[in-house]
Amino acid sequence: MSVEERVLIAGAGPVGLTAAANLVRAGVPVTVLEAGPDLSEESRASTFHPPTLDMLDRLGAAAPLIAQGLKAPAFQYRSKQHGVLAQFEFAAIADVTGHPYRVQAEQSKLTRILYEQLRERSEFELQFDSAVEGVTQHPAGVEVAINRNGSRETRSGRWLIGADGARSDVRRALAIEFDGFTWPERFLVVSTPFDFRTVIPDLVAVSYVTDPKRWHFLLQIPGLCRVMFPVASEESDELALHPEFAQSLMATVVPGVMNYEIAHVTLYKVHQRVAKTFQQGRAFLAGDAAHINNPLGGMGMNGGIHDAVNLTSRLIEVWRGTKGESELERYDRQRRQVTLEYIEKQSIQNKRNLESDGTEFRRSLAEIAADQARTREYLLRVSMIASLRRAQELG
Numbered sequence: 064m065s066v067e068e069r070v071l072i073a074g075a076g077p078v079g080l081t082a083a084a085n086l087v088r089a090g091v092p093v094t095v096l097e098a099g100p101d102l103s104e105e106s107r108a109s110t111f112h113p114p115t116l117d118m119l120d121r122l123g124a125a126a127p128l129i130a131q132g133l134k135a136p137a138f139q140y141r142s143k144q145h146g147v148l149a150q151f152e153f154a155a156i157a158d159v160t161g162h163p164y165r166v167q168a169e170q171s172k173l174t175r176i177l178y179e180q181l182r183e184r185s186e187f188e189l190q191f192d193s194a195v196e197g198v199t200q201h202p203a204g205v206e207v208a209i210n211r212n213g214s215r216e217t218r219s220g221r222w223l224i225g226a227d228g229a230r231s232d233v234r235r236a237l238a239i240e241f242d243g244f245t246w247p248e249r250f251l252v253v254s255t256p257f258d259f260r261t262v263i264p265d266l267v268a269v270s271y272v273t274d275p276k277r278w279h280f281l282l283q284i285p286g287l288c289r290v291m292f293p294v295a296s297e298e299s300d301e302l303a304l305h306p307e308f309a310q311s312l313m314a315t316v317v318p319g320v321m322n323y324e325i326a327h328v329t330l331y332k333v334h335q336r337v338a339k340t341f342q343q344g345r346a347f348l349a350g351d352a353a354h355i356n357n358p359l360g361g362m363g364m365n366g367g368i369h370d371a372v373n374l375t376s377r378l379i380e381v382w383r384g385t386k387g388e389s390e391l392e393r394y395d396r397q398r399r400q401v402t403l404e405y406i407e408k409q410s411i412q413n414k415r416n417l418e419s420d421g422t423e424f425r426r427s428l429a430e431i432a433a434d435q436a437r438t439r440e441y442l443l444r445v446s447m448i449a450s451l452r453r454a455q456e457l458g
């Protein structure tokens with residue numbers, strides 16, 4: 064088989080396009096195959112953590128993202144009964160990141176920024192309406208079968224990155240198991256232009272509110288606040304998507320405030336799953352194709368971007384001949400382990416904290432907030448800097 068000298072990437076989401084940007088920056092030719100007719104408009108991730116911004120900065124994408132987003136230098140935990148339980152400021156870790164804040168912006172802003180920057184480059188090619196359906200591996204390369212508007216084509220490359228999301232066809236074609244579980248409840252995200260600071264004066268842009276029955280978070284993005292609630296398994300999808308249901312949940316946020324203007328409502332199933340391996344020969348999984356988790360703490364896309372940068376930095380070295388193929392094994396070793404140890408564990412713990420009665424959580428938050436060293440350690444963990452350090456330690 065003659066192999067095209069390029070890297071194939073399935074999926075033009077935030078992870079696939081970050082991978083493409085890092086490779087193209089190093090002069091490695093890339094073809095991105097995207098199933099959809101255009102970049103996705105879906106409103107999902109809206110939080111970019113400090114080390115992710117540091118990575119995007121090296122790709123020239125942080126400044127335009129910040130310009131279109133909202134800087135959140137602090138986040139807080141609240142309870143309906145006690146108000147603010149604790150507030151954490153990223154300034155405490157300004158010595159280890161160039162971006163001591165979260166940026167609140169939709170993931171669709173990042174994909175458009177990256178695409179606009181990449182499309183000028185001769186090493187970059189993106190084909191829409193091109194779903195990867197099959198993968199065949201050879202000693203020197205990988206061949207993918209593509210469904211392009213009903214007709215079948217093939218493309219080859221030296222490596223393949225499956226960044227084709229949670230239902231990854233690449234993962235399925237490689238027969239890699241996706242172990243884990245699905246939570247019985249679903250999450251409802253209600254977006255409103257209502258400015259909650261007019262009724263909660265001490266509110267910051269990122270706020271998590273504990274409650275055993277209806278915890279929620281309030282995440283500000285430019286022009287909108289996203290409020291997310293759990294929907295119990297006994298509450299049907301039909302009920303959950305009824306406009307009155309969203310209004311009834313929103314009415315629990317601030318007593319006496321109701322009849323919100325609602326921009327959109329989306330219901331999500333929530334999973335915790337990690338692929339059995341992130342590498343099979345010349346094919347790799349990254350982002351949601353490799354791992355999914357609940358959105359509390361905003362770690363799914365951020366972790367996926369960390370995967371993309373880790374993997375492509377190694378591919379660049381092998382491409383240039385400065386490292387041997389065995390360098391690529393470090394990707395699975397590092398990223399899979401920190402996904403289990405940090406992303407999965409922390410996102411499950413975040414959910415447990417919010418749905419608890421708050422007593423124990425309040426005590427532990429007070430202890431962390433009262434101790435500078437523990438506050439720093441906590442901020443390093445929630446900002447995902449600790450997971451990146453751990454990945455390095457894994458060698």
Ligand SMILES: Cc1cc2nc3c(=O)[nH]c(=O)nc-3n(C[C@H](O)[C@H](O)[C@H](O)COP(=O)(O)OP(=O)(O)OC[C@H]3O[C@@H](n4cnc5c(N)ncnc54)[C@H](O)[C@@H]3O)c2cc1C
Pocket residue numbers: 073074075076077078079096097098099102103106107108109110111170193194195196226227228229231232233252331349350351352358360361362363364365366367
């Ligand atoms: C409500 C909600 C809130 C969230 N908030 C956050 C947050 O604040 N922070 C955070 O880090 N994460 C968050 N997440 C998770 C985040 O949205 C995902 O982790 C992120 O989208 C993963 O990016 P990706 O590029 O791996 O996959 P995707 O964004 O799913 O992109 C995959 C792309 O692949 C394409 N594709 C699919 N199949 C094929 C195929 N066979 N061939 C070619 N292309 C294909 C798709 O069309 C899509 O364009 C949230 C998720 C939800 C549901």
